[in-house]
Amino acid sequence: MAIQWYPGHMHKASKEMTEALPQVNLLVEVLDARIPYSSSNPFIQTLCTDKPRIKLLTKLDLADPAITKQWQRYFEQQNNTKSMALDLLNTDPSGQIIDLINKLYPPQTERNTLAMVTGIPNVGKSTLINCLAGKHIANTGDEPAITKGQQRINLRNGIMLLDTPGILWPKIDHPNSSYRLATTGAIKDTAMSYKDVAYFAAEFCLAQYPKLLKNRFNLSELPQTETELLEIIGKQRGCLRGGNRIDFERASTIFINELRDGKLGQMTLETPEVIDIEIQQVAVMKAEKEEREKHRLEEKAARKRKTKANRR
Template identity: 40%
Template structure:
């Protein structure tokens, strides 16, 4: 399955980020807690250099709690502070302000020694499309300062937003990298909505997602769709789900487009269960 998406605005975003870095005190790198490595843009490390960084694993309400602990240890072993948040409900957001104050305390103290007092902490927020950056920002700021949407590519330009705790946040559009060579990584991005569905074969994507979920969490599939997974092929399981959900065309044929959209939507909204697609 060939997956590739790198609009022109993403290249411009990277260039703009590099120009803005001298103004920045700390980087917020937002990852999808269900796919922390797949949603981590490998270009970011080179772009930000030695800037203090806080990894924010968003959508933690949709990921597996045991897996969350493993990922927290993984990043801490690399010396990168990590917090888990649910940007929709606001759970975990207060940790962002507290962690930020701790991470750049020395720098702010040096500014005070120079007579510069009460300067806001300036943060840049980075992440792949549809990782939940704008929703996170709106919860932090208490207002609808950033455009949000359930499709990638909503934020089109850099914008400064004041948030609580004497923080100023530079929002940036979601950026992918030019070539998605790793198929599993590309699929994980597609499963979680980081790549526009319009660019994908939705039936093929749903089949591959179901195939993966059958291996990872067959019990959750059985419970959600009231079917038996054992000793059945992915194709047979998809047909069973379609029959149970009434995704049938005239003449009794399976409506594969409809059931494909159902399976993908159920996964993205956590209806199947709390699922992490990759582990350290």
């Protein structure tokens, strides 16, 4: 089942972002380099499409380098858009980002350039702002929904930044996207089941990154199933319950946290090719749902007609 997380503060933040738009000159959209498609909020895509946009792929250090290059090429083809990949924990790309902002929106003498920093929760927006400001201004943390309200930061170089809370959208269409968001840490723990997410991530890793699994968990043979993999992890990490049974919930939490922290190695969960495939799958799912609903309503109407006829 798909995971959905859209608490009230995100709805409020989306409204406040729309209200701030008239003053905004440029959009800095922060995406997670491990899930550049699933971390693209469709609501943010509709914001000021006529204004220049910088797509920054953060957590470069955790992503598969070859796939990051594919994504950068993909984003550079988009109108009025520049893209850059960043490792904000180990490098300081502030000079390059400021140059990019000034290139896309040349500085005006009479007023600061207002750049709105947007993105999903936990993607690194506040870390980016602290990096650009050269000091700790915005609170950061390794969990979603740290920033709860907008904040303006004057960089004193002609650029004003607008930090915004991480937002998701009311309905994530494809279950894969919600699982990828949960795998990378954009969904609050209380809105997901680690076990469900671990099954999704295990299936993905077994298919796409078998070598990383073998290395991390010292496996000579690759397990055949997700359950087998989680059993091995559970045994190795001492996740046992009474009767020596595996505690799958604990094994799943450990697996997901190690994956998020990059302990398995650099991984990207989707390539640009996934987009068209999953858009088509969503269209099929929607058509099937409509068909089921039509059928349900027809049956309901038939039942009503029958009851009426019986009463006569």
